[in-house]
Amino acid sequence: MKKILFSTILLSMIVSSTTHLYAQSNDLIKKLDQKSLHVAAHRGAHLEQPENSIAAIEEAIRQGASVVEVDVRATKDGVLVLMHDKTVNRTTTGQGEVAKQTYAELQQLHLRKKANGEASDHVIPTLSEALRVAKGKILVDLDFKEDRKEFVKKTYALVEQEGMEDQVLFFLYDYKDMPKIYKLNPTITLFPRARSMKDLEAILKMKLTSIVHLDESFIDSEKLNALRQQGIYFWMNSLGEYDDKAEQEGKKAYRSFLEKYPFVRLIQTDHPSLWREVLSGS
Template sequence: MKQFSFVVALLCTQLFVQAQSNVAPILEDFYHHPERVLVTAHRAAHNKYPENSIAAIKEAIRIGVDVVELDVRSTKDSVLVIMHDGTITRTTGQPGAVRDYTYKELQAFHLLFNGQPTEEKIPTFEEALKLLKGKAMLDIDFKEASPEAAKKTCALVEATQMASQVLFFLYAAKYAPYLHDLDPNIPIMPRSHNAEETEKIMQQGKYAAIHIDDSFYSDSLMSRVRAHGERVWINALGKYDDMEEKQKDSGFDAMMKAFKYANCIQTNYPEELLAYLKKKGLHR
């Protein structure tokens, strides 16, 4: 019995070490290899499973994405859950907003996939953190406006020891100093809306990444962003993903040509982008 217990303990230790090592090369690439392009799964891998679901997160981990993007909202009883829309109609078929329901009430609903109910339910932010721990980075698309929700988000990140694996996405860079004061351990990714704001963000401090829009992208500015130590995050969502859906590699070819210095790409086709980047020698 003692020998059996020892073997089980040893196996658990090995699995833990293996899980921790899975994210190590991702973090190494993110912070020390700007020449490597990282892949972000938008709302997790939702081509096969409901968006922002546990199953979609597991699939994103399985295919080997670097970053999983998830949307965080608060329920009526202040439980942080994963949900993109303010309402739950599109994703569950039920009426009302996330904040109209307690977490327990939300658990009565099933997430839809292609309009059909599944076994998946709305996950909590804490569940997502624990699932991704040691496996991939997490881009927190924070949808709430309250300081209390921000504090709770940071507290859960710390409680799950996930600070080194997350990016806290801010729609407005002006909130970055507040978030840094709230928790200096959590890496921040502010969104820039124009070239002038990008320059101001770099003057404000050094962040893990800057979210760039294609409307003001230029090689000269983005080369400075990378030289400053930030990743250049850009979306394939929309135009380039649509091109890719119609013809393999066409969207990604066009994107890499247009955005030479982009080195973190968010897409609805993470598995396809991973294969493309590996083929081009741009991913480990």
């Protein structure tokens, strides 16, 4: 009885016209509706190009990814740049924290071709540069890594400045931050993470987004497929286990991923080109 009741509650939160129910970009939802499954390139196509580089974004576009995920931090003088780690040690020829160096100082560094590997000719890009390269070509998932939360507002302002409201997902580790950030610009699509069915219920109840990040603990296909059919877009990662298996076993690893998680709509991966082969049936 409890299971039936919970499913009924979840489904009652959804109506068939999700673009009118949720406070998000209608144009972005229309783009997602063009395909049943989408590939998101993790830190750009970083196996071919330095992670979080302009070249990695361009390679993700070339490989046919629908979304490119990039990480956002701010320099000492407040310039928004792409960088996953708190420090530049792993991915550049420099040392130290991003937040303790100016943009000019960071521009003296070179991105490494691979983590802790040899230097490339590429430099750390600004968020503005990244958005301009992506504009009109690929959706952008902004993974906001900056500890200083006042830079959320600056990130939103930059998205607006570049006219990218309809192409950006703003990822949230804590869905409880949604109402406050939503007020900055309701047309920018929030993209929260749910760690449990209880989290998912709370997110959908807010009616601020229909795109939710799930992890491998979500396996109730019946409930989640019902929500997918009602217009909810579930994002899951094939990073780690399934990407590693794909390196060894090829495309069958990804087919088993889809069998286990049939409700997924967006898949983040380190192997966007291999996923494209699977989804194209080749």
